[in-house]
Amino acid sequence: MMFLKFHSLDENKQQRILNAAIKVYVQKGYDLASTNEIVKEAGISKGLLFHYFQNKKTLYLYVFDYCMGLVVTDFYEKVDMQEPDFFERMRHINLVKMELLNRYPDLFRFLESAYLEMSSEIRPEFQERLKKFSESNTDQLFAHLDTSKFKNGLDIQKAIKSVLWTFEGFSAEVLGRAKAMQLDQPDYEAAYKEADAYIEMFKRCFYK
Amino acid sequence: MMFLKFHSLDENKQQRILNAAIKVYVQKGYDLASTNEIVKEAGISKGLLFHYFQNKKTLYLYVFDYCMGLVVTDFYEKVDMQEPDFFERMRHINLVKMELLNRYPDLFRFLESAYLEMSSEIRPEFQERLKKFSESNTDQLFAHLDTSKFKNGLDIQKAIKSVLWTFEGFSAEVLGRAKAMQLDQPDYEAAYKEADAYIEMFKRCFYK
């Protein structure tokens, strides 16, 4: 479609451009990320960037799709969708997440920052992509569960949401603590253990 | 201190300026919010804005403090800090929140957007304010609870955090649904009832 030109480019240079864009977007956010800085970081000329990408927005969205693609592919490959027990699956998802965070720290950082991106220039087009993704996400990720173990009369949708939101909050807390301690990355090992404690708690409380 | 000039201004005009700033900041986020747009919206000259506020950052922080001040004052006035039962207190907090959301929809929207503000220009000074606030917030809001009703052996800190994160997530969901349905405001009545269902669930599961 639109990015044929870019894809037919020397793979090495493709990477340089993508990494440069990721780095700068993560550091500055969409608005303050200047194409100047990106091309300098990538070691290419100003003109070339706009030869491959119509404009700044297109580049951002492309980078987003690229990161999402990589991460999601890996993610779904690794998550065991056969596991019928919700908490076991949750535990597994946490594990895979940690692995991916370790493996693609930059991509994740970018996706994370993209998720918080406020720029009104990017938001509309962006929200769409996120919604489409997160729908399939939650639905697929937690389909075909064995709900029989939950306490009788419990609203299982609500219970699951609580757990998911708890882990969202917990992730933010972990990242926040790491930032507060000036660490480049959180201690994922420890985080995983703490996450497990939450799982055990929920299991004890939500299951019969 | 510094804002005497502004405070001694015609109350009507103060409001016009604050509302204009809130509106533009919410719409665009800090970086993209242009002072040009703010003054146009407020119907004042460029110079006047900087007569009252040293610079864009100062204005933002002032608006934040203003909103926070109003909301927080009202909030703590209304929350019953004597209630020893965690879930009753939570329920009460939810109620008060809904009332405030109804009363100050714009201020809340601003505070919410401020909470997500990534701009590196604003973050440092901002984080400080947030930390100071959120410390007193969570600490005071949930001090002197009767923890004896929780299941034995439960990590009460974790339990409370789960509940808080759940309501954070739930709030976001409610706002998101409203936005998706193009409503100007969520149906707070309904939301309050749904929140209550979450509380009942947690009560049943976390209490003895």
Add this chain to the structure above:
Amino acid sequence: MMFLKFHSLDENKQQRILNAAIKVYVQKGYDLASTNEIVKEAGISKGLLFHYFQNKKTLYLYVFDYCMGLVVTDFYEKVDMQEPDFFERMRHINLVKMELLNRYPDLFRFLESAYLEMSSEIRPEFQERLKKFSESNTDQLFAHLDTSKFKNGLDIQKAIKSVLWTFEGFSAEVLGRAKAMQLDQPDYEAAYKEADAYIEMFKRCFYK
């Protein structure tokens, strides 16, 4: 004429305004001196300044005339115009200068800075004043000299000019040295002695 309003003002306040203006003009130079800073320093309102002085330029020129007036009056009062010997008169002038520098350090600093003022807004009107003054200055200051002691055939105008320029250069050197050593004021005592050495040299060389 124009400054009647100002002159009929409480003497104390007049001084406050003048001193404030002098201070700020010396610190910043004409262009960067902001009327804001001046009124703050003087403790008066913005409007009042422009009530008394049409505009910034008028104020500057008024301050200049004020300083020049004070200094010049004192200067001519003290210089002994009867002394017929050029070098004795020169020596005396140096002495009086030092006294005045000690007495009116701020006024002098202002006059000095005014002399170097480049601002194209001020220059034209200013140059005029300077020329008018320096003509009468040099002429009057060195009228009625006993020129018979100079070496025969010497161009006395040139000789005198050399001496004057030498002392101009020497003054600049003294000020420069003081600034380089971070002193607030030069050591006028020492400077006077060194100036005397120059006089002796010239006397020996230019006189018969």
Add this chain to the structure above:
Amino acid sequence: MMFLKFHSLDENKQQRILNAAIKVYVQKGYDLASTNEIVKEAGISKGLLFHYFQNKKTLYLYVFDYCMGLVVTDFYEKVDMQEPDFFERMRHINLVKMELLNRYPDLFRFLESAYLEMSSEIRPEFQERLKKFSESNTDQLFAHLDTSKFKNGLDIQKAIKSVLWTFEGFSAEVLGRAKAMQLDQPDYEAAYKEADAYIEMFKRCFYK
């Protein structure tokens, strides 16, 4: 280093930009010289100026170095440093100066105005350059002189300084007279002759 971009530019356009900057800086001084005026004069866009020069200050300093470079190179190439007689060397220096003034009238005007530049934004970085230059200047220019011809017991440092200050003053006088007569340039021929008369006077008085 930093100005490669500018140097690799069409020589013609380089000149247009430099001349425009020189012209405006001379006319207005640093602070009042507006980049707007410079680009209009140079016939380029606002953006381009900042494409080549980080900011206004950098441009000024570049222009200064450019002028200084040109003038100084030419100057030292032409001054005969072998001449052991102080006054002969002085005479030669005057001659070379006049030639340069004729050849680079604008550059000189700029350097002269730069020397008086008071702007606190420019001064610090600037003083450094001047000191470095003037040290080598006076020292080198008057090294290896035959001092045996001076009158016995004369403080030769003082004598030389007098002569230098005299010529500083004389230069200012010449420029001032030209400006007063609305000439674009002084009559250098006449000035050179008058300078010679000063030299003869000093020679007669300071030498044995």
Add this chain to the structure above:
DNA sequence: AATGAATGAGGCTTCATTCAT
């Protein structure tokens, strides 16, 4: 007389984007 709110032009600088080479 005195205040200080209000103005708006103008200052420097950044930046996405285009285009001739």
Add this chain to the structure above:
DNA sequence: CATGAATGAAGCCTCATTCAT
């Protein structure tokens, strides 16, 4: 393909000056 010179709108902010009170 690739470059980087060139553009000009837009951003934040300052400042002398005016004017209603």
